[in-house]
Amino acid sequence: MIPKETVDLILDTARVEEVIGDFVTLKRRGSSYVACCPFHNEKTPSFHVTPSKGIYKCFGCGKAGSAVGFVMEYEHMTYPEALRYLAKKYNIEVQEEEESAEQIAARQRSESLLAVSEFARKFFSDQLQGGEGRAVGYQYYRKRNILDATIEKWSLGWAPSGKTTLVDAARAAGYKDEFLLAAGLAIQTEDSSLIDKFRERVMFPIHSVSGRVIAYSGRTLKADNPAKYVNSPETEIYIKSRNLMGIWFAKSEIARQDRCILVEGNVDVVMMHQMGITNVVASCGTSLTEEQVRLIGKFTQNVTIMYDGDKAGLHAAVRAISLILKEGMNPKVVFLPDGDDPDSYSQKHTQEEIRSFIEEHEEDGIAFKTRLLLEEAGEDPLKKANSINEIADTVADIPDAIKRQVYIGTVARQFGIEEDIIQDRVRKTREHNAQNAAKERAHSASANDAFSLAKNRADAPENASFADAPATAATAPELLSNEERILGPSERELLGFILRYGRNELKFETDSEFYDGETPQTVAEFIDSALAADDVHFVNAPYEATYQAYFGLYDEGKAQDDIIRALLNGEDRTVAEVAAQLSTERYELTVHNFSDALTTTDSWLVTYVPRAILVFHDKRVTARQNELTRKLREPNSPEDVIKFMQELGRLTEIKKNINRKLGRLKK
Ligand SMILES: [Zn+2]
Structure with a gap:
C-alpha cells in the first residue's frame, strides 16, 4: 500500500x-x-x-x-x-506501506482466483503427459496436426474423465473450494459436494490481454455428446464479452500489421498461429460483442472476418460487419473455398498460400453485404427495394461522414441506381436515429430541469453537452429502470448543488418556512436532512455512491475544495466521473429574469435548493404513481385494488401540495 x-x-x-x-x-x-x-x-x-x-x-x-x-x-x-x-x-519514490486486512483480502481474492486458474492450467497440461490424457487427448491433438510446440505455447491440456480429479488435486494442493467454484472450475451438486466442471475434454485455455489464464473452453471428443464445447462461466476474473481467444499472443502482431483476422473457432486460432499467421483472434465461443470489437480497436482499425461460408457463418459475418462499422472501424470479409474453415484450410496449404488467398479474396464488408442481399433478392423488385434500404441503413451507422459518402457512391453503383436514392435514405435514417436518441435522453432529463441542458452547448462541439451525457459512461440509459429514469434528473440536480455549493450557508429570511434558527444550515446539510426526514436515498447507483462518498468526507470536516479533489482523485471511477461532471457544470438559471433580480449565489440558493427538493419529491410521487398504475393493470384481489386506489388518492393530494409550494417559490 x-x-x-x-x-x-x-x-x-x-x-x-x-x-x-x-x-x-x-x-x-x-x-x-x-x-x-x-x-x-x-x-x-x-x-x-x-x-x-x-x-x-x-x-x-x-x-x-x-x-x-x-x-x-x-x-x-x-x-x-x-x-x-x-x-x-515524476520520479517520486514510493515506499510501500503495510496493507490493511481488507485490502489484503480483496487483492488475495483476485490473486486466489488467478492462482487456482493457473493451478488448473498446469494440471490439465500434466494430464496430457500420461494415461488417459496421453491416449485420448494427445492423440486428438496429433490427429489435428497440432504440434508439441503449439501445445506448450497455448497450454493445451486434458481434463480427465474422473468426476473429481481436478477438485481432489486442487484440495490436496491447498486450494479452497470457494475459489474452485468462483473460478468456474468446479460445480456444486445437489448434495452440495463439488465435482469438476470439465470432464473428459481437450482443454483450450483463454488468456487475458495481459497473458494470464482466466478461463477455459473444453471440447468433447465423443461424437454422441450433445455439448461439443463446455466453456467457463463468467467469473470475477473472466468477462466473456470483453475477452478474445488469442488476444495475448496476437496483439503485438495485430498492431504491427495494422490488421486483425477474426475467426470462429478456438482450433482455428491455434492453427493459424501455428502456421505463422499470428494476428488472429476468435470471440470466445460467443457471438461477437461491441466490447470485443473495441478491444481489437485498441490495436488496429482494420478487421478481416474469416468465418465459415455456411448460412450461419454468413449471418454471423453480416452481424460482425455492422458492429465493426458502428465503432468507426473497417470490416473486410473473406470466405475460404469449398466449405473449408481456417483449421482445415491451413492443413492443406502453406502460410504463403493462405496469405495470398486472403489478399486476393478479401472483400469490403459493405460491398459483401450488398452482394449477398442482391443475390438473395434476385429479380424480385420488392426484395431489391428492401435490400437497398437495408444497406443504406448500414451505411447510416458509419460515424465518419467522408467514409459514409464514399460508401454511398459504391453502393449505388453496385445496385445500379442513382446515388441520391441512397443518399436520401441514409439522411432519413440518421435523422430518425438522432431523434430516437434524443427521445431516449428526454426520458432521463426532464425538459424543465433547472440544470440547463442547452446553456453548456456554447463551447461544446456538435451540440453535445454534459447534461446530454450519460450519468457515467458505464450506465447506458436503456439499462435504467423506470424509477431511475424518472428520478435521475432530480437526483443529478440535488447532487450538483452539493458538489458545487455544499458548504455554502442557506440564509433564509426569518419569516421563511425553512428558517431554522440562528445558525444556518449548509446546502449539503439542508439537502441531507430533507432526504433523511423521509428516509429516502437516491435510486441511481452512481449518484448515490457519489452522495455517500461526499458526506463521508464532509463529516470528516474537510473543506469543499478538498472533498471535490478527493472525489476526483479517488479510487472509485464512477464517483470520480460523476464528480468531474457535476462539480464543473455551471448552474444556469432557467428563468432569465431571475438572474437580474438575484445577484449573489447565496441569495438564489435559498430559492433553488428548496425548489430542487420539492421537484425531487414530486418525481418520487410520479414514480410511485406509475408503479401503482402498472400494478392496477395486473390481476389483483379486490382488497389490493382498494388499497392501491387509496394510495393513488393520497399521492394526488401530496402532488397538489407540492405544486402549491412550488408555485409559491416561483413567484
Ligand atoms: Zn469521448
Whole structure:
C-alpha cells in the first residue's frame, strides 16, 4: 500500500495535460486543450483538458476525471497501479506501506482466483503427459496436426474423465473450494459436494490481454455428446464479452500489421498461429460483442472476418460487419473455398498460400453485404427495394461522414441506381436515429430541469453537452429502470448543488418556512436532512455512491475544495466521473429574469435548493404513481385494488401540495 503522504504528493505533482499528453496529441485552445477523444471514435475533437481544474472531459461520450483517472481508464490500471505509474513518471519514490486486512483480502481474492486458474492450467497440461490424457487427448491433438510446440505455447491440456480429479488435486494442493467454484472450475451438486466442471475434454485455455489464464473452453471428443464445447462461466476474473481467444499472443502482431483476422473457432486460432499467421483472434465461443470489437480497436482499425461460408457463418459475418462499422472501424470479409474453415484450410496449404488467398479474396464488408442481399433478392423488385434500404441503413451507422459518402457512391453503383436514392435514405435514417436518441435522453432529463441542458452547448462541439451525457459512461440509459429514469434528473440536480455549493450557508429570511434558527444550515446539510426526514436515498447507483462518498468526507470536516479533489482523485471511477461532471457544470438559471433580480449565489440558493427538493419529491410521487398504475393493470384481489386506489388518492393530494409550494417559490 502506498502511504497517504506519497499519494498526495503524486496527485499534487501530476499535471493532467502532461499525463494525457503522453497518450494523446493535445492542441491548445485558450487556457485549455482539445483532442479527438481516445475513448470513443470521432473526427472532430470533443475531448477537453482543463489544466486549471486538473480535469479532462469528453463532450461526446461523457468520460471525465483527473490525471489519475485518465491513466486508470486508458491503461486499464487499478488505482494503485495508476499511482505507481504517475510516481514513476515524476520520479517520486514510493515506499510501500503495510496493507490493511481488507485490502489484503480483496487483492488475495483476485490473486486466489488467478492462482487456482493457473493451478488448473498446469494440471490439465500434466494430464496430457500420461494415461488417459496421453491416449485420448494427445492423440486428438496429433490427429489435428497440432504440434508439441503449439501445445506448450497455448497450454493445451486434458481434463480427465474422473468426476473429481481436478477438485481432489486442487484440495490436496491447498486450494479452497470457494475459489474452485468462483473460478468456474468446479460445480456444486445437489448434495452440495463439488465435482469438476470439465470432464473428459481437450482443454483450450483463454488468456487475458495481459497473458494470464482466466478461463477455459473444453471440447468433447465423443461424437454422441450433445455439448461439443463446455466453456467457463463468467467469473470475477473472466468477462466473456470483453475477452478474445488469442488476444495475448496476437496483439503485438495485430498492431504491427495494422490488421486483425477474426475467426470462429478456438482450433482455428491455434492453427493459424501455428502456421505463422499470428494476428488472429476468435470471440470466445460467443457471438461477437461491441466490447470485443473495441478491444481489437485498441490495436488496429482494420478487421478481416474469416468465418465459415455456411448460412450461419454468413449471418454471423453480416452481424460482425455492422458492429465493426458502428465503432468507426473497417470490416473486410473473406470466405475460404469449398466449405473449408481456417483449421482445415491451413492443413492443406502453406502460410504463403493462405496469405495470398486472403489478399486476393478479401472483400469490403459493405460491398459483401450488398452482394449477398442482391443475390438473395434476385429479380424480385420488392426484395431489391428492401435490400437497398437495408444497406443504406448500414451505411447510416458509419460515424465518419467522408467514409459514409464514399460508401454511398459504391453502393449505388453496385445496385445500379442513382446515388441520391441512397443518399436520401441514409439522411432519413440518421435523422430518425438522432431523434430516437434524443427521445431516449428526454426520458432521463426532464425538459424543465433547472440544470440547463442547452446553456453548456456554447463551447461544446456538435451540440453535445454534459447534461446530454450519460450519468457515467458505464450506465447506458436503456439499462435504467423506470424509477431511475424518472428520478435521475432530480437526483443529478440535488447532487450538483452539493458538489458545487455544499458548504455554502442557506440564509433564509426569518419569516421563511425553512428558517431554522440562528445558525444556518449548509446546502449539503439542508439537502441531507430533507432526504433523511423521509428516509429516502437516491435510486441511481452512481449518484448515490457519489452522495455517500461526499458526506463521508464532509463529516470528516474537510473543506469543499478538498472533498471535490478527493472525489476526483479517488479510487472509485464512477464517483470520480460523476464528480468531474457535476462539480464543473455551471448552474444556469432557467428563468432569465431571475438572474437580474438575484445577484449573489447565496441569495438564489435559498430559492433553488428548496425548489430542487420539492421537484425531487414530486418525481418520487410520479414514480410511485406509475408503479401503482402498472400494478392496477395486473390481476389483483379486490382488497389490493382498494388499497392501491387509496394510495393513488393520497399521492394526488401530496402532488397538489407540492405544486402549491412550488408555485409559491416561483413567484
Ligand atoms: Zn469521448
